[in-house]
Amino acid sequence: MARARSEERRAEIMRATLEVIAERGYRGATLGAVAERVGLTQQGLLHYFPTKEALLVAVLEDRDRWDTGGGRGGDEEGAWRLELLGSLVEYNAMRPVIVQTFSALLGESVTEDHPAREFFTRRYTQVRAGMAATLRAEYGDTLPGGLSPERAAVLLVAVMDGLQYQWLLDPEAVDMPGAFGDFLGLLKGPSDGPEAP
Amino acid sequence: MARARSEERRAEIMRATLEVIAERGYRGATLGAVAERVGLTQQGLLHYFPTKEALLVAVLEDRDRWDTGGGRGGDEEGAWRLELLGSLVEYNAMRPVIVQTFSALLGESVTEDHPAREFFTRRYTQVRAGMAATLRAEYGDTLPGGLSPERAAVLLVAVMDGLQYQWLLDPEAVDMPGAFGDFLGLLKGPSDGPEAP
């Protein structure tokens, strides 16, 4: 039971960490702010995670397990069927905090010695590969729009990330799911839309 | 002459600031690090810019004047002809520091009370509008790919930003200009490429 309670506490702390990072980034986040949010002192928090960096790593690993589909069917890495990608983006549009957390982290991660840098580098390699596999499974070696799955995958990921920044900065002005749908349309090529006969 | 030398000094400081922000982000950047790079003490630096935030603002404004094309012909806001966009991306691929500076800042800017937030929000509004105008001038109200200039503009900007992150994290793995070219190809539609007759 102590073990169970402890795990709950850790989860609570990680949740609070996500929020604080969304608000201030990792460098701007303080252990004190996270601790306060879960009703602990900063030193009390360090009982669960020995250092600030350990806390970040825990959060990232958790996220990894999370979206790499922790078991629920998926042949390869990024087991996102194409149609589902659209819903993922819609879902994200309803969770600004989490999107903001990861957008802030991604931004910071390109700076030197950032503890999330390796995580993101590895992750993007995986995500691109998974995406390419999905696209290949669905369309073969050439998408209707003319690109190879690999070349389309980089763009797919770029569009998702890029849209998030524009949307976070100005949610009123940017229809993130709509824009993403537009992009999927481009990938799928001229096809049998209403206009082209 | 004092005035001139002073301006030089300020420019030097701003250049150093770009570098330090590229390495540590704005929150992680310290006045001391910038000062050291120009051979001043931290207090000496504050003679030129009264606060850390003032320094950031100066850097951003400078950049603004810079890419909003400080005078050299351009009808509307973002006066980038489409063909030139590709070269811009190629050019950026040769200036990792500046790309990293702005990618780090963009990431941080989505966090609360960030001094660059308003700058980026305003800027993206402008850039989207400028891009849309360019596209409309070139293609009319519907691009070959089927999108309106406005809808294509959001994607264009998203792809540029998103590619930068992937490229910064793993330059070997991501051919930024190539991918951007692919995207332009999608926008331009099936058209008269080598394959489609």
Next chain:
DNA sequence: ATTATCTATAGATCTATAGATAATGC
């Protein structure tokens, strides 16, 4: 006079370590 820099320093924070104290589980 004004400008450019420096030394000294106040005042805030932050992370992390040490060591108590209380509560829980065998």
Next chain:
DNA sequence: ATTATCTATAGATCTATAGATAATGC
């Protein structure tokens, strides 16, 4: 015993202010 938290604190930084000192321009 082990786990959960707390108080006390060392040790680093950081920004920004105050006030000297030297150099430059009228």
